[in-house]
Amino acid sequence: MSGEAHATAAGYVALIPLLPLGGALVLGLLGPSLQRRAGKGLVGALACGTVAVSFVLSVMAFLQLKGMEAEHRLLLTDLFPWIHVGSLKADVAFAVDPLSAVMILIVTGIGGLIHLYATGYMHDDAAFWRFFMYLNLFTFAMLTLVLGDNLLLMFVGWEGVGLCSWGLIGFWHKEEANAVAGNKAFIVNRIGDFGFILGIFLLFWTLDAQSHPTVVFRELREQVHVLDGLAFWGVGIPTLVTLFLFVGATGKSAQIPLYVWLPDAMAGPTPVSALIHAATMVTAGVYMIGRLNFLFAMAPVTLGVIATIGALTALLAASIALTQTDIKKVLAYSTVSQLGYMFLAMGVGAFSAGIFHLMTHAFFKACLFLGSGSVIHAMGGEQDMRKMGGLRKKLPATFPTFFVATLAIAGVPGLAGFFSKDEILFQTYLSGRTGLYVIAVTVAGMTAFYMFRQVFMVFFGECRADHHTQEHLHESPSSMTLPLWVLAAGSVVMGYLGLPPASAFEGWLEPVMVHHAAEASHAAEAMEYPLMALSVGIAFCGIFFAYLMYGRGGVKPESFANLLGGLPYRLSLNKFYVDELYQATVVNGTLALCFLAAWFDRTIIDGIVNGAAAVVRGVSSIGGLFDRYVVDGAVNVVADATYAVGGRVRRLQTGAISAYLYVVILGVLGGVLLYWSWAVAS
Amino acid sequence: MGELTLNHFVVLSLVLFSLGLFCVVTRRNALGILMGIELVLNSANINYVAFARYGSVNYDGQIFAIFVIMLAAAEAAIGLAIVLGIYQSFETIDVEATDRLRG
Numbered sequence A: 001m002s003g004e005a006h007a008t009a010a011g012y013v014a015l016i017p018l019l020p021l022g023g024a025l026v027l028g029l030l031g032p033s034l035q036r037r038a039g040k041g042l043v044g045a046l047a048c049g050t051v052a053v054s055f056v057l058s059v060m061a062f063l064q065l066k067g068m069e070a071e072h073r074l075l076l077t078d079l080f081p082w083i084h085v086g087s088l089k090a091d092v093a094f095a096v097d098p099l100s101a102v103m104i105l106i107v108t109g110i111g112g113l114i115h116l117y118a119t120g121y122m123h124d125d126a127a128f129w130r131f132f133m134y135l136n137l138f139t140f141a142m143l144t145l146v147l148g149d150n151l152l153l154m155f156v157g158w159e160g161v162g163l164c165s166w167g168l169i170g171f172w173h174k175e176e177a178n179a180v181a182g183n184k185a186f187i188v189n190r191i192g193d194f195g196f197i198l199g200i201f202l203l204f205w206t207l208d209a210q211s212h213p214t215v216v217f218r219e220l221r222e223q224v225h226v227l228d229g230l231a232f233w234g235v236g237i238p239t240l241v242t243l244f245l246f247v248g249a250t251g252k253s254a255q256i257p258l259y260v261w262l263p264d265a266m267a268g269p270t271p272v273s274a275l276i277h278a279a280t281m282v283t284a285g286v287y288m289i290g291r292l293n294f295l296f297a298m299a300p301v302t303l304g305v306i307a308t309i310g311a312l313t314a315l316l317a318a319s320i321a322l323t324q325t326d327i328k329k330v331l332a333y334s335t336v337s338q339l340g341y342m343f344l345a346m347g348v349g350a351f352s353a354g355i356f357h358l359m360t361h362a363f364f365k366a367c368l369f370l371g372s373g374s375v376i377h378a379m380g381g382e383q384d385m386r387k388m389g390g391l392r393k394k395l396p397a398t399f400p401t402f403f404v405a406t407l408a409i410a411g412v413p414g415l416a417g418f419f420s421k422d423e424i425l426f427q428t429y430l431s432g433r434t435g436l437y438v439i440a441v442t443v444a445g446m447t448a449f450y451m452f453r454q455v456f457m458v459f460f461g462e463c464r465a466d467h468h469t470q471e472h473l474h475e476s477p478s479s480m481t482l483p484l485w486v487l488a489a490g491s492v493v494m495g496y497l498g499l500p501p502a503s504a505f506e507g508w509l510e511p512v513m514v515h516h517a518a519e520a521s522h523a524a525e526a527m528e529y530p531l532m533a534l535s536v537g538i539a540f541c542g543i544f545f546a547y548l549m550y551g552r553g554g555v556k557p558e559s560f561a562n563l564l565g566g567l568p569y570r571l572s573l574n575k576f577y578v579d580e581l582y583q584a585t586v587v588n589g590t591l592a593l594c595f596l597a598a599w600f601d602r603t604i605i606d607g608i609v610n611g612a613a614a615v616v617r618g619v620s621s622i623g624g625l626f627d628r629y630v631v632d633g634a635v636n637v638v639a640d641a642t643y644a645v646g647g648r649v650r651r652l653q654t655g656a657i658s659a660y661l662y663v664v665i666l667g668v669l670g671g672v673l674l675y676w677s678w679a680v681a682s
Numbered sequence B: 001m002g003e004l005t006l007n008h009f010v011v012l013s014l015v016l017f018s019l020g021l022f023c024v025v026t027r028r029n030a031l032g033i034l035m036g037i038e039l040v041l042n043s044a045n046i047n048y049v050a051f052a053r054y055g056s057v058n059y060d061g062q063i064f065a066i067f068v069i070m071l072a073a074a075e076a077a078i079g080l081a082i083v084l085g086i087y088q089s090f091e092t093i094d095v096e097a098t099d100r101l102r103g
Helices: A002-006 A011-038 A040-066 A098-121 A128-147 A151-169 A176-209 A217-227 A237-252 A261-267 A270-279 A281-291 A300-321 A327-347 A351-378 A398-410 A416-430 A434-459 A467-471 A478-498 A504-509 A522-526 A528-552 A557-561 A563-573 A575-652 A657-681 B006-026 B030-054 B060-090
Strands: A075-085 A088-096
Touching (some): A011 A075, A040 A098, A075 A151, A088 A098, A088 A151, A098 A270, A128 A151, A151 A176, A151 A281, A176 A237, A176 A261, A217 A237, A300 A575, A351 A478, A351 A504, A398 A478, A434 A528, A522 A528, B030 B060
Antiparallel strands (some): A075 A088
16 A cells, blocks of 8 residues: 555654653642642643644654655654554554644644633633543544544544543533533533444445545545445445534534534633633644545535535534624624635635635634633623623733634734635635525625624624722633734734645645636636635625724614614514424434333333233243142152052061061072972972 | 982971971070071082082082081071061060061
C-alpha cells in the first residue's frame, strides 16, 4: 500500500493526546486534595500546562510536515494493536496529516487559550478541579477524534467528546435545568451516533464482502473505489454509508433535525460554550466529512442532502438568532448557522473551504463567546441583553476584541470571516445551486444584522442595568483578557491564509482532499469579485439596519415585530416551536410507546408467561398422580410382597442347631436317594 | 470267616458314623455335639485307611487320614473356643438356649 510506505514514524505525536489525558487522570484522582493543599493555581497550571505542551508538540508536528514533500506528509505512531478480530484490524494509532495538523493546532491552540481564560472565569468555583479535569479529558477525546487513524478510534473520541460535553453542560448540576440540558445534549447526540456507527458497520461490512476489509483511513482512501456501483435495495452503497455518517454529523455538529441540543448547551459555563460548543466539538462532523471526503465525493446524492441541510440550518438558526435576547443564545444560534455554512461547503464539494471556515470560525466564535463570558462576569451573571448597554467604556479590553470578532463573523472585508465565508458563497455559486446561493447570501446579511444588534445592545447606548450592578462593573482579570486579544488577532490574520485566488490553506490541504469542487471556468472566475461585492453589500445592509434599529434608534424594532400580525416575530422568538414539536412528537411519542410497551409487557408477555406456567403446573400435577400411584405403587407392592414372603420364610431359621442338622441329614439322604433312583433307572 | 475283610471295616465305620451323627443330633450340650463330630470324623478315617489297605491307591488314604486328624484337632480348638465364647455371653452351653439368631 502506497499510503503505508509514505508514513513517517514520529513517536512524540502520541504525546499530543496523552498529555491532556494524564492531566485529566491526575486531576480526577488527586484533584480535591491537590486543590485543598496546593491551591487552585497549581490545578489551573497543571491543566493549562498539559495543553500548552501539546500545542508545542502540535507546532513541531506541523513544522515537520511542512518540511516534507506534499504527497508524503503523514506522521504516524502506532501505539499498540487494539482490536484484531477476524478481518477487522484496528490499532491505537495516531496519524498527523495536513488536515489533522490543522485540527490539532486549533484544538490545542484555541483550547489552551480557553483553558487559560477559564482559570480566571472559574476562579470562585468550588469544583475548580473537576472543571479542569473535564476540560483536559475533553481535549484528550477531541485530539483522539482528529488524530485517530481509523474509524473506530475516531468513534472513541467522538463518544468521548460527547461524554465530556454532557459533564460540562451540566457542570452546575445543582440547578435542574442545567442537568436536563446536559441530558438533552447527550441523548440527541446518541441518536446521531447511532447513525454514525451504522455507517461504520455498513462500510466495513461491504468492504469485507469485497475482500478489502479495513477501517484505517489511508487504506480506505486506496480501496474505497471497490464500492463504486454496489447497491443495497437500489441505493448505492457509498450513498447509504455517507448518509448514515451524515446522520452522525448532524447530531454532533448541530444540524437539522438534531440541532436542538446546542442552544440548550449554553447552560454550561461560558468557557465550555467557547471550547466545545463553538470551536472544537461541534466541528467534529465537518472534520469527519473532510476526513472521508473521498467517500463523500463518490455519493453526489448525499452531497446534495448535506448542502441542502446545511443551507436550511444556516437560514433557520440565523432567523432564530435575530430575536433572541440572551447574549449566549444569540451566539449559540449563530454557531448553528455558521456550522450550516460549513456543511454547505462540504455539500458543494468545497471541502477545503469548509475546513477553512471551520478554522476561522473557531477563532472569532471562541473570541465572541469568551467576550460574552467576560460581559457576563462583569454583569454579575446577567445574560439578558435588554439589561445591558453602554458597556464599551467599562470594558476596555472586552469591547474592542468583541467588536473585531463581530466584524469578522459579519463578513467585513479584510477579516478572517470574510475570506472563508466568501469562499463558501463562491463555491456554492460555482456548483450551480442558485437556490442555496440565495439562501447563503441572505444568511450573510442576517448574520451581520444579529451580530451588530448584539454589539449595539450590549456595548452602546445607555446602560439599562440596575444601580447595584452598574457600581460593580469591572473589567476581567488579565488571564481572561489575554486570550481575547490573541483570538481577536487570529480573527484578523487567519483569513490571509486563504487569500484568493491562490489560497495557501487550500494548497496545504490539497494532498488530503479529492478534487471534487466544480472547476471554475473563466466566466465564472470573472464573477468572483462581483459576487464578493454583493455579499459585502448585503453584510453592510445588515449592519446598517442593526444601526438604525438598535444604534441610532431611528427605526423602532417593534414596527418589525408587529409585521404580519407579529407572527414571524413570535415564530423566531420561540425558535419556531421546534422544541415543543419534538416534545409533542418524539419525546411524548417515545413515552407513549414506552407506556404501550409496559402495558404489553405486563398483560400480554406476563400473561403468556403465567399461562405457560399454569399449563406446566397442570401437566406436572397429572405427572405427580402417575408418579404417586403407579410408580410408587409398584415399588410399594414389591416391598410389601418381599415383607410378606420374608415373614413366612423366617420361620425356617429356628435357631436350634439340631433342627438344622435334621434338615441337613434329610437333604443328604434325599440327594442320595435321588441319585440312586436315577442310577437304577439308567 | 476268621479273616478280616473290607466289609468289616466299612460296617464298623458305618456304625461309628451313625453313633456320631446320633450324638450330634440329639445332644443339647455343645461339648457333646463336638464329641459326636469327632466320632463322625474318625469313622471317615477308618474308611480312608481301610480302602487304602484293600484298594490299590498307594498311601493316599493314610495321608488323608492324617490330614483329617489334624483338621479334627484344629476344629476341636476352634469349636472349644466358640463354646467358651458362648458360655461367656449366655452362662450356658445348652444349644437350645442359644437361639438368638432365630428368624
